[in-house]
Amino acid sequence: MDKEIPSHRWSISPLITSHLHLYFDMLSLLSFFLLIHVYLTYGAPTTKEPTFTVETKLLQAAINCPQTSQVAQDSVVLIVPGTGEQASSFFRKTLGQLLEKNKYHPCYLDVPNDSVGDMQINAEYVSYAIHSLFRSSNSKIRVVAHSQGCTNVQWALTFWSDRRKEVASFVALGPAWDGTEIAGLVNRVRASLTGGKMVASVLQQTTGSHLLQALKDHGGTKMLVPTTTVMTNTDEIVLPYESGNMAGATNIVLQSKNLCPHRLVDHFTLVTDAISQYAMLNAFEKGGSGMTDLEALEKNKETLCANKLPQFTSVSAGISFTTQSLMSAIQTVVTGKGKSTIVTEEPPLMPYAKAK
Numbered sequence: 632m633d634k635e636i637p638s639h640r641w642s643i644s645p646l647i648t649s650h651l652h653l654y655f656d657m658l659s660l661l662s663f664f665l666l667i668h669v670y671l672t673y674g675a676p677t678t679k680e681p682t683f684t685v686e687t688k689l690l691q692a693a694i695n696c697p698q699t700s701q702v703a704q705d706s707v708v709l710i711v712p713g714t715g716e717q718a719s720s721f722f723r724k725t726l727g728q729l730l731e732k733n734k735y736h737p738c739y740l741d742v743p744n745d746s747v748g749d750m751q752i753n754a755e756y757v758s759y760a761i762h763s764l765f766r767s768s769n770s771k772i773r774v775v776a777h778s779q780g781c782t783n784v785q786w787a788l789t790f791w792s793d794r795r796k797e798v799a800s801f802v803a804l805g806p807a808w809d810g811t812e813i814a815g816l817v818n819r820v821r822a823s824l825t826g827g828k829m830v831a832s833v834l835q836q837t838t839g840s841h842l843l844q845a846l847k848d849h850g851g852t853k854m855l856v857p858t859t860t861v862m863t864n865t866d867e868i869v870l871p872y873e874s875g876n877m878a879g880a881t882n883i884v885l886q887s888k889n890l891c892p893h894r895l896v897d898h899f900t901l902v903t904d905a906i907s908q909y910a911m912l913n914a915f916e917k918g919g920s921g922m923t924d925l926e927a928l929e930k931n932k933e934t935l936c937a938n939k940l941p942q943f944t945s946v947s948a949g950i951s952f953t954t955q956s957l958m959s960a961i962q963t964v965v966t967g968k969g970k971s972t973i974v975t976e977e978p979p980l981m982p983y984a985k986a987k
């Protein structure tokens with residue numbers, strides 16, 4: 632039946648159609664060459680990354696690598712601090728020392744105003760540091776963060792997506808991806824003492840903040856690079872502590888029944904805890920998956936639950952570390968280091984983070 636389609640319908644324009652074919656063939660050939668030309672001239676097309684609002688020289692100045700003389704290929708660890716913490720003083724005697732003992736090169740990110748300002752700005756420091764250390768070490772880097780620092784890392788990986796291929800492993804100690812209920816309380820107390828004034832990053836870490844919603848809306852609450860989270864169920868800052876669970880990541884709760892039930896570890900001693908430190912070193916192992924091997928962790932639980940590291944001397948400074956950390960963090964939050972960190976409402980979202 633098909634064969635009976637009257638041929639005259641097509642016979643009018645054989646010349647035109649063949650010309651058209653030729654025309655389109657030439658057009659596609661032309662656009663092909665044009666594409667090659669564009670590719671060779673401008674390189675592969677890249678995704679558009681947000682531009683930094685902070686000056687490069689300030690971003691650079693925040694990176695503090697004490698052992699700059701050594702070649703640091705495949706051994707750089709970026710340490711990202713939490714609220715009220717200055718990385719190089721806060722972590723040198725704990726994570727820093729432990730990393731050095733294990734032949735890593737810790738680099739501290741000294742975010743201005745001890746991270747009490749706008750977290751979107753703090754995340755610019757993280758994004759810049761990852762790229763800068765990746766370039767200078769000529770290899771992927773490892774990242775360990777505490778508390779707010781975890782969210783800042785995740786924010787940087789979400790919106791500057793080119794950073795993802797520059798990070799081999801990310802260990803998040805005491806993160807709060809869904810925020811914490813207590814931040815609201817802290818800010819309310821502060822506001823009542825200071826006539827309605829609050830601290831920017833504390834508002835942003837309160838459950839339900841615009842910042843945390845934007846992170847979620849842009850896919851930032853799931854794993855973006857090999858990630859391990861470490862939580863303690865006796866955390867006094869992250870409430871509920873399950874706010875630290877991340878989809879796709881290796882999630883560790885110190886008190887889980889295969890580890891150390893009834894362990895009393897707070898938000899700050901989490902940094903010096905043997906489980907956290909073992910989890911970090913294990914995740915960072917060269918040639919590994921970038922995530923903690925839970926079986927290995929559980930196999931060592933007896934030593935670890937006695938708060939010793941199986942292969943190294945523990946560097947934990949215990950109680951004095953906590954009190955000191957807590958006091959200095961509270962002080963920074965109360966005084967609101969840097970005037971711009973004191974606000975009456977949550978800082979507006981940057982244009983790139985607005986709803987898609």
Ligand SMILES: *[C@@H]1O[C@H](CO)[C@@H](O)[C@H](O)[C@H]1NC(C)=O
Pocket residue numbers: 742743744747748749752753968969970971972
């Ligand atoms: C720190 O505070 C100063 C003074 O208010 C401000 O100019 C600066 O932008 C703040 N930086 C960050 C990263 O919060």
